[in-house]
Amino acid sequence: MNDTFDLRISESHIEVHKFHGGTILLTMIFALMLQAFLPVYIPKANILDLPLLITIYFGLSRRNPSTGLLLGTLIGLLQDSLSKTPLGLFGIAKTVIGYLASSIGARLDTEHPLARFALTFSFFAVHQGIVVLVQKLLLAQPQPWFTMRLGISCLVNSILGVFLYYLLDRFRKS
């Protein structure tokens, strides 16, 4: 109990950010749209994972694990339904990422760009790991754990994430 108490005390020093009404929902929808839409015109854009970046950002900002994981679940399932993957593949992965981002965001200052870059990079890798794991274990679809494309994707998404987070910071309630 003491550990829990101490942790809660320490969490109280971290600011919980709130957003203008509908920001999270609209951003989520916009990210999903872009994710489905952008590669049509810019094929290289398929290395981006905007729903993941949104999940990470709102998880880190809201710092509520329950909200974070539910948001991740919703985004993941919607992403699944817009792709050919079985429902739940990205849902599971983003649920876990939403939870982790919220939990870590409750303990660390995640406002610095470098911290954001490192966290995004890590979350992206974990996300891919979970996706590959689910595919291997549940779907019997063996996938490589690492490819060069995955590495590049990880890097690009992390860089993009830093700028995207900065942009989304504008929608925070002051």
Add this chain to the structure above:
Amino acid sequence: MVGIPSRHRSLFLLTGVVLLQVLLLAVQIKRDSQGRLIRVWTVSAVSPVERSGAWGIGKIRDAWRHYFALSDTARANEDLRRENGQLKLEIMQLQSKSAEADRLAALLNFKQMQAKVPMIVARVIGSSADANSAVIYLDQGLREGIHKNMGVITPEGVVGKVIESFRDTCQVLLLTDRDSGVGAMISHSRIQSPVGGLGEPLLTMKYVGNDDEVNVGDRVVTSGMDRIFPKDLPVGTISQVKPGSPFKQIRVRPSANIEKLEEVIVLLTTDPLALKPGAPPNGSAATAPSASGQPVSRLTNTKPAEKHP
């Protein structure tokens, strides 16, 4: 559940949500379904927005391409202009070839219809260096049997006559020359009078009395009196009639397009010709009238011209 701290609650929630999704995956694998209903909803919700987005992006892209991204447009425009010029040139060449083919077909048709009349198709290769004389050169000459005073026609009408023949070429005096003329008559009234050149595009019909009825638009045909050209070949159409003294002043527009000749037919005979009736509505015969309008070459040959080696 009462004793579960909030931090653990989220962990339980995580576990529950993940397990639910694992079950969802299992159900999909078991039933070999892909959650079609949820997908339909999602796609139905997303597709209108995507369609609008595609429309918007299309508009933006068009606007960008048409109004802003014009750096390559000038070059492309130049290339297109150049290509367009080349294509126009090719079209003109093709049209010219097509027109030539039509003309040759008409000549061939005429020649086939008049199979018994010796004739040869010749190409105009030059014209007079003297601006005051209407003379052309053909690419056929003595070797093909062309001699002086042979008639030159086109399917449309009389052109002129050969005034000089060389080994591989010949010189033709056109009907429009001042010294040229043809025995002619007005088609419907049968009034006979030589038609001669004036050194201009129109011809003149010289000896028609003021009492004779002549109307603009009357057709003038060969009379055959010059004994070079067959009768009733078109010479031209009367375009102007004025009273004169002692004869009417009559202008005739030639039937043959004398100013733009490219291929002609040379009648390889100096005998009196008789073309098939109604065969060439446009046959014509060139006589060589004198400046006074009288036929210069009243040829009386009864045998076809001999071909010169």
